[in-house]
Amino acid sequence: MLSSVTTPKIRADHLDRQALIYVRQSTFLQVRRNTGSTARQYDLRQRAVELGWSAEQIVIIDQDQGRSGASSTNREGFQFLVAEVGLGQAGAVFSLEASRLARASSDWYRLIEICALTNTLVVDEEGVYDPGQYNDRLLLGFKGTMSEAELHWLRQRLLGGKLEKAQKGQLRFRPPTGFVYDALGQLVLDPDEQVQQAVQLLFDLFDELGSALAVVKHFSEQHLLFPTRLWGGLRHGELVWRPLRHGRVIDILHNPAYTGTYVYGRTKTRTHLLPGEKPLIKGRQRQVKREDWPIVLPEAHAGYITWDQFLCNEQRLDDNRTNRSQERRGAVREGAALLQGIVQCGRCGRRMTIRYLDNGRIPCYDCNQVHKQQALKACQSLRGDGIDAAVATLFLEAMQPAQLEISLATLAHLETRAQQIDQQWQLRLERAQYQADLARRRFMAVEPENRLVARTLERDWNDKLAQVQQLEQDYLALPRPTARLATPQERQRILALAQDLPRLWQAETTTHADRKQLLRFLIKDVTLTRRETTFHIGIRWQTEALSELEIARPSQRTASAVIERIRELAPTHTDHQIAEILNQEGFTTGKKLSFIANRVQWVRHTHSIPLGPSKRPDAYPDGQRADGRYSARAAADLLNVTVSTIADWCKSGCLDGVQTKPHSPWWVKLTPEIIAELRKPVRKRWSRHPSN
Secondary structure: OOOOOOOOOOHHHHOOOEEEEOOOOOOOOHHHHHHHHHHHOOOOOHHHHHHOHHHHHEEEEEEOOOOOOOOOOOHHHHHHHHHHHHHOOOEEEEEOOOOHHOOOOOHHHHHHHHHHHHHOOOEEEEEEEEOOOOHHHHHHHHHHHHHHHHHHHHHHHHHHHHHHHEEEEOOOOOOOOOOEEOOOOEEEEEEOHHHHHHHHHHHHHHHOOOHHHHHHHHHHHHOOOOOEEOOOOOOOOOOOEEOHHHHHHHHHHHHHHHHHHEEEHHHHHHHHEHHHHHEEEEEEEEEEHHHOOOOOOOOOOOOOOOOHHHHHHHHHHHOOOOOOHHHHOOOOOOOOOOOOOEEEEOOOOOOOOEEEOOOEEEEEEEEEHHHHHHHHOOOEEEEEEHHHHHHHHHHHHHHHHHHHHHHHHHHHHHHHHHHHHHHHHHHHHHHHOOOOOHHHHHOOOOHOOHHEEEEEEEHHHHHHHHHHHHHHHHHHHHHHHHHOOOHEEEEHHHHHHHHHHHHHOOOOOHHHHHHHHHHHHHHHEEEEEOOEEEEEEEEEEEOOEEEEEEOOOOOOOHHHHHHHHHHHOOOOOOOHHHHHHHHHHHOOOOOOOOHHHHHHHHHHOOOOOOOOOOOOHHHHOOOEEEOOOOEHHHHHHOOOOEEEHHHHHHHOOOOOEEOOOOOOOOEEOOHHHHHHHHHHOHHHHHHHHEEE
């Protein structure tokens, strides 16, 4: 040990100030295990006493135990030390070595600079250094550089060992659901049959439905749960069953481990500066493109799907994304538009959007991106029911040679899916029964006199039995698809229906989503172009073959019979009344739409049909319009009653009154007989302020 006699750098002004001893370990594991290193750091207190500082002047700073020295962020002890040195309160800073104070050169050189300005010494296990002297400062700088380099070397050694194990497929991660590590450390399929069936069902449903949300919906409708095997902690290896969530499905579908492939390097971590009061730096992960994965070892272990299926699932998930929809087809929706997501504009090449006419029954394909983005005229808009019918006809013709194979495959697929769902419930019931039997054996093993334990075990047994009973009731309440395919007669009927594909296509039980999904299996995209008298349809099949169709544009002219009927009704009816009459008589517009008041008004305006009876009573000075009906005011004067009485009589049916819409004026039909019956001899006058 050095003493103040042999160290002339320690002067009286240093001994008059505090001696700061900085103690730090990088992790809590080191704090718990490396007790010898921690004791050596606390022994620096004796070193300070030997160098001349009194016990009252020694301050131990150990708030940063378990925190890394790579940065001063969140190191309150180091920040307190720098503040004390900057205020000139410290005569010396004690540390076991430079790496304890800082692993970053920026933090280390800042501390050395402040120590030089305030004439503060730096003391470690090997000597005393004065940052104000050039040689000492040069040596301290070299020590700080070596401390930072040492951290880099340690990290590189660890990463090198990690990569070496990853290249052999031996670096262990948390196994995804459906896999476990065996006694030899090899990744194998989960031995639990119910877990395997649940994972396989997820992949099969996505292959059938084509949407992650549809898989979640199917699990929810069938009251199925999905497993999670806990990793680490006291409950390590425990199996937990929870409802399936959308994010869980996405993670599983994106994980290549389910193909039996070992992959390392799917993500990269980058440091990111977070805004706020304190300079916080946090690692952020980003996904690495599949072609840039550094380590890919195929057939490293057993899997649930093939690599080709994984690539197909990736493509379908990308197509289903809603961002940058112009480049993707999107998931199949429930609307009536058959070409949703696969229709493109034949003029500009952009993907067309969908809107619906006549309350959602008739689709319309619009190319309006240039209008939305550049405020220019929309490219084109095409009515879609005729286009859908033409494409469906061509599709059904193309399917004729393969109808029998499709029928058999569809029937087998339905049976397989029904068996998978039923198997999931059987395994779930088997697990619940096993837990009930286990609870029974525990209860039977306890001594009857030990009621403190027996009561608890008996209650647990009853709970398990109740769960079994509840599951059996839920299972019986669910419709079992296998029952619908049980008899040979039903099988023959389904097969006969499937062989008639056009009939199956038009069946009410076939949803719009089913038709779209089937169409996408053969058709890649459809291009539409509106011409003078026709619609040009270009179909590109999945085989890249091309087909072209020309269909006549639907006529938009209103039939002459409709015009004449409107001309007959106009003198005595309103536009709203005319629309109701035309719809009741089965008339439609040129676009095959039902009539509303605005469409009737447009026809009258186009063909110069005079306006019918006005909706406003003040348009008729005598209070009577062309069809003979009286306004409520005129009827009240004739019957010697108030307008409110006329309204009450109309609502009760005492008078024949009509309104064009709710809260509009009443128009009343009066005959001499009605006037003679209802007319009051004198109108009763109501005073605002009754007399006493």
